[in-house]
Amino acid sequence: MRIVFMGTPEFAVAPLKELIRNGYEIAGVFTQPDRPKGRGKKPAPSPVKIAAEKAGIPVFQPERIRKTGIEDLRNLKPDLCITAAFGQILSQEILDIPPMGNINVHASLLPKHRGAAPIAYAIMNGDRQAGVTTMFMDAGIDTGDMLLQESTDIGESETCGELTERLSRIGADLLIRTIRQLETGNLERIPQNQEEMTYDPMLDKQMGIIDFTLDCNLVRGRINGLNPWPCVSVPIQGERLKLLRAVNCGGAGDPGTVISSDPKTGLVIACGQGAVKVLEVQAPGGKRMKAEDYLRGHGIPAGTILKEDVQ
Numbered sequence: 001m002r003i004v005f006m007g008t009p010e011f012a013v014a015p016l017k018e019l020i021r022n023g024y025e026i027a028g029v030f031t032q033p034d035r036p037k038g039r040g041k042k043p044a045p046s047p048v049k050i051a052a053e054k055a056g057i058p059v060f061q062p063e064r065i066r067k068t069g070i071e072d073l074r075n076l077k078p079d080l081c082i083t084a085a086f087g088q089i090l091s092q093e094i095l096d097i098p099p100m101g102n103i104n105v106h107a108s109l110l111p112k113h114r115g116a117a118p119i120a121y122a123i124m125n126g127d128r129q130a131g132v133t134t135m136f137m138d139a140g141i142d143t144g145d146m147l148l149q150e151s152t153d154i155g156e157s158e159t160c161g162e163l164t165e166r167l168s169r170i171g172a173d174l175l176i177r178t179i180r181q182l183e184t185g186n187l188e189r190i191p192q193n194q195e196e197m198t199y200d201p202m203l204d205k206q207m208g209i210i211d212f213t214l215d216c217n218l219v220r221g222r223i224n225g226l227n228p229w230p231c232v233s234v235p236i237q238g239e240r241l242k243l244l245r246a247v248n249c250g251g252a253g254d255p256g257t258v259i260s261s262d263p264k265t266g267l268v269i270a271c272g273q274g275a276v277k278v279l280e281v282q283a284p285g286g287k288r289m290k291a292e293d294y295l296r297g298h299g300i301p302a303g304t305i306l307k308e309d310v311q
Helices: 010-021 047-054 070-076 118-124 160-184 216-225 291-297
Strands: 002-007 025-030 035-037 042-044 080-084 102-106 129-136 146-153 232-236 239-249 258-262 266-270 275-282
Touching: 002 010, 002 047, 002 070, 010 025, 010 047, 010 080, 010 160, 025 047, 025 070, 080 160, 102 160, 118 129, 118 160, 118 216, 129 160, 146 160, 216 239, 216 275, 266 291, 275 291
Parallel strands: 002 025, 002 080, 080 102
Antiparallel strands: 035 042, 102 129, 129 146, 232 239, 239 275, 258 266, 266 275
């Protein structure tokens, strides 16, 4: 079986490596073009490109695969295409190329959380569980028939970055099980229930402006779900302090008010209902650190208002 793999971020690396480890023939890898990264804004390869080149697999980086990547894909003559967070929409012309179809590794419990950022939204929405679904792709966005699915509990203070790493490993194992069932003819197609469908928009920097009038569960979810990007930040003493990890805790006050701010008790902020305790922060140009350590060198008086206009 000749496989073409399409993926870009770190989430897709474990599935690619697991295919290689299990001896599948990877004819080529498609990934996004190198993008500017870091303070120097120098073009940097995607994690999938790095993994593919290390394994000696040909890499293709069309800006839009629907326009400039079709012939390359045809020339590879894949029996099966696999995508995992590729970041580009595949046209029907592309979907028709591999005779065994196109399998997608999607990081949600479909039909919930279709879209480009399912892990972040699962945390932000206060879901108790997240998961991975393998599916046959069609021309819609995450609308194809489901194949296999596996769920996992979301930790109270688990960030999007941490959950992504766990789901990547789960997805890698699920993908191999899916392909093996496909090879033996035992793979069942399960149509998605459209009544249970949710679709989430892409993340943007503006989402990092937090509305503390929300319930503490949603505030906690926003803080944890937007870490590592774009991160929630609040105005404190003339700078914006990133809030990177939080849990719910007891306390009450006007939304956005610092209830306590002490190296012993930590940083506690009132929400519309309940309060959150911030566990990790990062100042501009600084390293991420425990909130208690930050408070040893930066006093934030109790009663400080962190509330700001939400745009």
